[in-house]
Each structure stands twice: as C-alpha cells, then as structure tokens.
Amino acid sequence: MKLLTCPLNGPRNISEFTYGGEFHLMPDQNKTDARQWAEYVFFHDNAAGVVTEWWCHTASTFWFLAERNTITDQVIRTFEASEVFSQRKAFSVIEDQA
Amino acid sequence: MNQRLAKPYGSLINRDQPIKFSFEGTAYQGFLGDSIASALAANNQWLLSRSFKYHRPRGTLTMAGQDANTMIQLQSNPNALADRELISENLRVMAQNYSGSLKRDRGALLGLFSRFLPVGFYYKAFFKPRGMWEKWAPLIRKKAGLGVINQQLEPDYYDKQYKFFDVVVVGAGPAGLQAALTAAVDGCEVLLVDENPTLGGSLNYARFDAEGLRGQQLRDQLLQQIDANNNITSMTDAVCNAWFADNWLPIIRGKRLYKVRAKQVILCTGALEQQAVFHNNDLPGVMMSSAAQRLIHLYGIRPGSAAVIVTGNNDGYANALDLLDAGVQVKAIVDLRDTPTQDAISKAIAARGVRILTGHAVFAAQKTNNHLSGVDIRPITSTGICGPQSESISCDLLCMAVGYTPTYQLVCQAGGQLSYDDSSAMFTLTNCPEAMQVAGSVNSHWDLDACLAEASRAAILATNALGFTETTIPEIIAKTGVSPNHPWPIFPHPSGKEFVDFDEDLTIADIINATRDGYEHIQLVKRYSTCGMGPSQGRHSALAAARLVAAATKRTVAQTGVTTARPPFAPEQLGHSAGRSFYPARRSNMHYRHVEAGAQMLQAGEWYRPAFYGSANDREACINNEVVNVRNNVGLVDVSTLGGIEVRGKDAGEFLNRFYTFAFLKQPVGRARYALLTNEAGVVIDDGVACRFSDNHYYVTATTGGVDRVYQSMLKWNAQWRLDIDIANVTSAYCGVNIAGPKARDVLIKLCLDIDLSAEAFPYMGVREGTVAGIPARVIRVGFVGELGYEIHVPQHYGEALWDALITAGQDQGIQPFGVEAQRVLRLEKGHIIIGQDTDAMSNPMEIQMGWAISRKKPFFVGGRTIAELQKKTPLRSLVGFVVDDLSAPIPLESHLVLQGEQMSGRVTSCNYSPTLGKPIGMAYVDPLSAQAGSKITIKSSGGVRVTAEVVALPFYDPNTLRQEL
Amino acid sequence: MTTLLRRSQLSRRHIALGAEFEQIGDTLLVSNYGSSEEIAQAKSLALIDLSTLPRTGFKGAGATTWATSQGVKIPERPNLALLQKDQSLVVRLSYHELLILSNIDPLSTQIERLDSMAVGPQTYTLPRADSHCWLAVTGSQAAEMFSKVCGVDLRPHKFANNAVAQTSVAKASAIVVRHDLGTTHCFYVLTDVSAAEFLWDCLIDAMLEYDGGPVGVASMRELAAEG
Known part of the structure; x- marks a missing residue:
C-alpha cells in the first residue's frame, strides 16, 4: 500500500485518502466557448509524467494538492491548496445578460 | 523399516513426544515437530499424491514446501503441503486427486493416453464447436481436481494486524541472520522473518566443509547474538507473501495476516534448487539434494538406503558426504561436468572411495511399486544428448544437485530486474528500489563468507539511509567462486516423460510444441502450456522452460527471459483475505425503539433503518397500512440518517448560491428552500433543503448516502473560492423525525409550546427553532410524503426521548411509526424523486423536470455553464410518471425496460402499488416524444410480459398540494 | 429542557454487561461492571465509555x-x-x-x-x-491492540503523550488522542456517535486476545490519582 503525506496529518496509508481528480484551473465561463468548456469539464489530460492532483484526507476532510509522476507513481510533493488559491474568488458577470 | 536416525540428527523433532496420526486411513506415528511428509518418510511411506493431469505417483521433492508434489487433504484444509504442515495428535490426512486408491489409481491410465492430451489441449479441443467445454468440463475437473473444500466446516477466526519496522529482513539464512545483526544498531527496529520453523536456513542442513561442522557452528554463534539483541524481532513459520508499494509487506503466520510497513527491506530470500530433466524424473525417491539433507538433519530421517547423485556442482559431493554419514550407501556420483572443480569436499569424497562418473547423465529412472528402483546412466555426447552406452544402477534414492534459481519473486515485484548470463549460467538482480537491498544467494553469492559480507554491507546501506549510522560503505562484494548452475541439465528421451513442470505434468515436448504452435514469447508459452501456472508458480519450471524455449527459438536464455512471478509468493488461504473485515454499521439514537416496535431493519449503506413494522410475512400489508395511516391520520418516521451540514459566516448565502442550482441570497430567514446539486457536468448528484436560521447561518440537509460526498465537495470548492464561511458536517449530531399526516399538527401542538404552529404563522417550507417536549429542536415544514408534516431535528442524545414523547402524545390521533418502504411509496405518490434511484450518472435537471430549480440570475453555480449548453439541445429522455390500469399485469420493477417496438427507449426507475390510487404507479425515463400525459408506453415486465402503462402528469397525489399546505 | 440524565448510545451494552452507573454532573457513566479486578484490568488493557462527559x-x-x-x-x-x-x-x-x-x-x-x-x-x-462518542482504551497492551484495528503506529515510543491522530479505526473515521492516566497509557478514541456500538464491538473483539475488556470510570479515577 502506498504512502501519501498529508500536509496536515503527515504520511498515511493511501487508503486513508480520497482521490479528487486532476487539478485544473477553471476557465472563465463567460469567456469560453462551448468546445473549450467541454474540454475543461469532460476531457482529462491523463498525462504521462508529473501531474497535479487533488487529494482529500478522509478522516479530517482536508483537501490538498499532490504532484505525482504517473509513470513511476512517485509522489514528488504535497502542498496546501492555499499555495494556489490565496484570494477570495469572484465570478465575472455579463452585463447585458437580461 | 524405520528410517529414523539417531541424535543429533533431527533438530526439529522432539523424540520424547510421539504423535499418532493417520494417512489414507492407516495409523502412523511421528514426533512432535515432524511435518506430515517427514513423519510418513520415517515410516517409509514416500508416495504422497497423484499428479494433476496424468495421476502419476509423486513424493517429496524439496522438503521445503516449495512444490505441489506434497499436496494433501486435511479435513480443514485442502491442498495443504505435507512438508509444511505439522502432524498433530489424531490428525487425519488423506491423499488427493486419485480414483480408487492412492496406490492403484485408475486415473493413472491417463498417462498411457498422454499423446492425446497434447500441450494446448484445452484450447484445441474445446475451442469449437461451442458447448463442447460445458460438456466435458465436469469430467475434466474431476480428473484434474485438487483438494475438496469441506463445506460443513465451521470457519476459523482469521484476522489482520499492522506492524511497523525500520528494517525488515526476509529470509533467516546465513545472510538474513547477518543482515539483521548488522542492522540492529541502537534505535533501529528490525524484523527477521522466515517461512521455516526455525531460523538459520541452510545452516541447519547444508554442508559447508568436509568435516560438516561449520554450518552448525556459525548458526549457533549467529543465533546467540540474535537472541541477545533486543532490537530484533523474529517471526518463524511466517511467509512474506509479496512486496507492495512503499515496502508494504503482507506476512502470513498462522491465521493472521500481518500488514507490515518497513522503512527498509533487505531480501535474503536465498535460492531454490532445480531439478534435472530426464525420463521419469518425477518418481518418488527422486528429490533435490537439499531435500535429502533436510530430511537427514532437520527430521533425522534416512532418505533412502542406496543412493545415486546426479550433480552439476560440488554441492552434490557435500550431499554425498551427508548421505554417507547418515548410513546411506552412495552407489555413484553422476557428474554432468567433464572436469569437476576440486575442493576439500570433493577430495573427501574421493578419499571415501565413492564411484564418480564424470561427463555422464541420468538418462532415465525406473520404478517398482510406485518408487524409484534404479537409474539408467549414460555418457553425455553433446549438450543434452546422451550416447547409447547404458549402465543400470539400482537405487531407491536419486539426489539432484544441478543448480539453483534465486528466490527472486519479491525483488521482481518491487521492480527489480532479473537477468541471466548464458555463459556462466548465473543470474543477476538489478534496479531494486532505493529502500530495498538484496544479499546472499538470491544475489548469486555461493561462498558463505561472501554471503555474510554482502549481508553486512546491505544492512549498512539500510541503516545509513535511515540515519541511524554513517558507516563507510564497504566495497561491493565480488562474485567469486564457481557457478553451481549447470547450463543444460536437460535430457530428452524417446518415450518422453521428462518433466519440466511437475504441477501441470508438462514435459520437454510440451514446451517445444508450444513454440512450434507459434507461441514463442515466454509469456505466451506460459499461458498456452500452463507452465508455471500451478501451485508452485514456476519455482522449478521457469528456468528449464526458459532454456527449452531459448533453444527451440534459437535465442539465449537472457533474450528469452523468465516469466513474472506476481503475488502471492505462496498459496494463501481465503481466510487470510476474507477474515475479520470491518463494515462500519451506524444506528440512530432511536434504533432500539424500532426494534422493540417489531421493525424489520434493513441496512442502507452503513445505516440501519426500519424497512417496515411487523412480520416479514405480512410485508405488503404492513407497508400499505403504514401508507394509509399517514394519509388518514399521522405517522412518524426516523430521518436521523439524513445528512445535515451547517454553513455559517457572512458568505454563507453566497456559498450556497455557487454550490446549488437555486438562488439563496434573498432567501428569507425562517424559510427553507429546495437545494438541488449538480456537478460540473450538469448531472444531478444530490438534493436537500437549505434552512436559513439567520443571515449568516444555513442548515442544509443532504441525502443519507450523499452527505459525506456533498460535504467533501463543499470543502473542495471552498478551498478554491475562499469564501468567509465555515462548513461543518453535523449529520450525526442531530436525530430527526418526520411527523406527517393530516393530524400531525394536532399531535405536535401538545408538545411544542413555544412555536406558533398555525398555518399562517408557520407555513409550508417554514423553519423554526424552539422546543419539542422540552427538547431544543429545529422544526422544518416539509412535504416529502405529501401531507402536512414537520421534520424535527434534535441533538442526537435526545432522539429516543423525542420518539417516545411523540408516540405517546399521538395516541389519540392514531400515530404509528412508518418505515423506509412506506416512505418510498408515499413520496412516489407525491411524485418526489430519490436521487440515485430516479436519477443516474447522466441525469440533468431538465430531464427530470427540475428546470424550475435552476436559477438563471446568478453569475455562477457548479454545473451552470454545462446546464446552459444542455438547455440549448433537445433532451434525449424525460422522466415521467405512469400508471398501470391493468391490475392483472405483473407490476413493473426498477430497471425494467421501456420499449418502442422491440427497441429499448427507456427504463423504469421506481414502481410500487399505490394503496392511495389503488393501482401500480411509477416513474420511468421515456423518449421525450412519449412524455406527454396520456401517451401509452410499453414496459417489458417480469417474465418478459409486455405491460401497457399510461403517462400521467406528476404528482399522482394531491396535484394542488392542498394537503401538505394544510 | 428535559431533566433526563444523559445516557450513552452504548447504555444497552453496559446494562447487558451488568454495569453499575454513577451520576457525574447531569450524566450517567459506568462506574464499574462489578469486577474487583478492574484496576488491574485497566493497567493491562481495558475499554471505557466516556461518551456522556462534557x-x-x-x-x-x-x-x-x-x-x-x-x-x-x-x-x-x-x-x-x-x-x-x-x-x-x-x-x-x-x-x-x-x-x-x-x-x-x-x-x-x-x-x-x-x-x-x-x-x-x-x-x-x-x-x-452529540456528534461523537468518546471511548478510552487504557493499559500497557493498548497500542498492541490498536495495531489490529488502526494503521497508524500508536506505540508509546512512536506516539507521544498528547499526540493526536485523525485516522481510521476499524474503518471508521476517528480522532485518537493519547492522554495517559498517571503512568498508565491511555488513548481516547472519538468517532461518529452513530457508529459507537460498531466500534465498541470491534474493540472488545480485538481485545479478547489480550484478555482486555470493559471497565468503569472508577478505575480510571484511581489510575489518574496514582500518577
């Protein structure tokens, strides 16, 4: 069983975690055409190499990010989501939507 | 004749404790510590089993639990290994896989027809015509069967345990002992694990010098140090059965599976002696030289009276010395080499006058009474070919000492690379992970001192890596000495029966024919021929098969490679995986009130819930009565399992606005609002109600099965949005009931004095905080079942008290509890969907007629953009309500198909007999063209019966919602 | 407010085991199960229900x-x-x-x-x-017993006093806190209250091998005083 190091709880068996999918920044829905939006929602990179993924430590419901090499299954590092998301997120509004 | 030798032979047995047991109904006696095989051998019973395919007689091969020859039937355990399993008082042992008797097996006639059972027989014979396999399988299964499972047996208690070590050393031979000792520095916790009953490995039975003293001396010295070292934990009779990521080792001992996490692993797994391949090499009496030595030293058993040794190395000479010392006549050493290397041991043999035939091979073995009776010796003229000159030597023991393969299984599971050098016939292991070291004969060291030196070096690498030591790392130990592996101990015979794989009865011709049938890759040969797929997993066939395939395909063994050995290393009992497992079960605080009221409990996910109240035989009547009582009087249902999440903080409304499809910013305090959740793909994944208790405080319910996922998802989104809120899953902190029915208010008004319950003051979808029966409560007016109803949520530990108070207060109104089943019928009558039952992984809000729950006036919500795109398209299906008017038709069930002609156009998601409407009602996905009320749909119901149903507008019951808004 | 004394979700288990209860504040706790060996039991391996404590x-x-x-x-x-x-x-x-x-x-x-x-x-x-039940596992064999149900190394020399692990115990999410009673090892386990009986049964089963069993808070008090 693999070990994964939770930034809050330290190294634990991977069975203590929930996988949260590939990490992608959401494109601005108002500036994205349907094709690009579908790419974001439905198509995953499934890249061979180092990818960033969401993981959640289930017992503490602590979400964090992990960089993992999908070829070797080596986890390069894990870090808190606040490294990427430090600001309150606002969504754009289309003025003439009415 | 008793084969037992006097002390000090027999280190594993206690001669003061005789033990009686039976084999095939005959009584035998052995000693405490004897394996079944050794105890039988002591009584001169060598025949243990019949082979898998041809029912050939088989006996001891390795005496180490590494072969399938010794598989026997115990009452509790089929396919037990007779050389591993110990005898116990009155143990009943039977042989397996024979018809008639073990001695005279009628199935052995199959051997005569072996030419009709060619390699790939199953594929060839049963590929066509279709149905052939089904016809023949029962017969073949019976002939080729293994042991029998005793279905009457009470299962034993098997369980699991975690262990944690700094260093785990697998294999407690000389290298393993030394590695453990060197690794056991201050603070370093070391586990030494070995599958044998004692530590010491080959030191217990092998001969390292002419005098036969060194092994025992070294063992005593190392074991003394191990005993004195508190940092070393030893586990014997324990098999490390695999290597998994990050040094996660499943170690099985007895009825327990240990899940061991090691920071460093040192594999000292040793090597497995290989058989020579010649005619009748599988007869009882033919065994590995190491098996004969184990019999002598571990069990004090004379393995025969007259022996021949076929050897390709000097270990055969050491073996001869052991046999001589044990009083066995050694008739000849048949050395495959033209010019054997000389050492002290071979000189000692020469001095004792043993006949040595160099450049000779055993061409064939002969049998009498199911046992070896002699061998046919011939000179080797070229690789694998014998000349015509033949000499017969009578003997009852033939020891094979022609080489070893490393016990490489765990190394290779960890990604290590096994390679083979054709010129030296030696193996190398490379590419091990950083936290793994290998040492000893597994790494092709054959000199005892080199093994010890390499083990020390491996341990230093491990302790340095762990930071316990900063010792200078010794030079890599050079591989000195001569390879003990003879490159070609394989001698085809005109009559065949030279076995490569004993488990599967595969001969030289079978392997070569596999390559001729076009399967040249070693992995394909394995699958086509089944070579290496039997219980011993290629331990003794992989190398011989690789050599034969290499020769047949004109490649080197290095190019051919050997097949991968996947976990488990040794056979595991199902109990080890199936033994004690944890399935968390959750109970509401009112659980025992349901049980006491006669509820049939069901497990919904982890939760126990009352299905209905009453006898299982009266299921339908009970459910119908509960439904009718809710419609006419008042019912009470435990909804504690419903999810509850607090969303608090100044952005609470903003958060819900982003998370759910509806609009929440302007939701008034004191009101509940339906909350529909979609994912980014616009698929409906959960629903609940959001209750606003203050500007900054929402209490959101979620489905029983969905709440954990919803809570996780909320936290994941807010890790990205960083809104000023806190989210807390309080599901278990609250118990809840739904009191529903036209008389619900009449009951509640008796207990709830501080909330104005009038319809004007507390309307449908209102929420209030107050007390019920003196218990602090959150009261929500909801209408899931379609009647006047209140959900009452109270702190968990008051659940039972609340239940009791309501049941007592409601006696005059005819209150009765109702269960999950009645609730499902009630909500169906009211046309409410259940997420996960009436929706699937593709359902979008429009398909399920929930477009009204989508707010278009907010900048963003999860799934919003996708839903906007979906709204531009014509829906592919619609969820509609239907009724079946034909009461004689079989009631459709969930997942029955909706047909258009003979084509599937949809499926039923819910269907029940409705006591209120007096006929079956349901919901189904149908083609949007059939979604109009009045359309007829065809449902393929039970038994394929076509049932006509009529699409009707939802809800079925109380379309103007007068009743829930009473 | 009702004046009912607060009872544990496990009270039916305790009654079946012959528990004698005591009132602490407005709650009921198991004082003992009628054995005179409970202090020795608690020093070796024992399970205590503290669920009704504040x-x-x-x-x-x-x-x-x-x-x-x-x-x-x-x-x-x-x-x-x-x-x-x-x-x-x-x-x-x-x-x-x-x-x-x-x-x-x-x-x-x-x-x-x-x-x-x-x-x-x-x-x-x-x-x-209300959300969690609260059990205590005490005694010199506590960590050994935990290794049958929990994948975190809780051995005293690896998991110091006052260390906390949020992990899985018998596949149920749990908070494990080491808080020794005097010289006796003690681990608090808090898990979802609805799984209280499940966890109790799992721990009792895991303890059998070491002759562990339930004790009341009376022995816990004694051990704390000894320290």
Missing part, C-alpha cells in the same frame, strides 16, 4: 484567537493536545479547529462556560458532545 468544539478562522482571549491555552500545532488549568484537554485538530474534552474528576468548568457565551468573529461552535 466536550465541545470551536472552528473557524477566528477560533483560536477567540479561545485564547477566553483563557484557553492552544496547542502549538495541529494534531497536539494540551492540558488546561481546569484539567480539560484541548485538542487542536487543524489550524482553525479545537476540540475540548472534560476531565472526570473534577468536571471541567471551562467547557460549560465557553458553550454558554457568544463566540467571537469567524468562530463557530461544533456540537461535539
């Missing part, structure tokens, strides 16, 4: 600031526990989350005080007394 929780970006302002001493990092002046134990579960557990004798005064007051900005209360 506890509370605070969470949110302002939680530690507010709690500090109320005189609560905060453990220096997450997954540590710290004993307070009133003998309550503050368990820090993350940067912004605290769990506060009462002592038995005397009951903590701080918990009721904190629960009754208005919390500060960005601070939110958690109903920890």
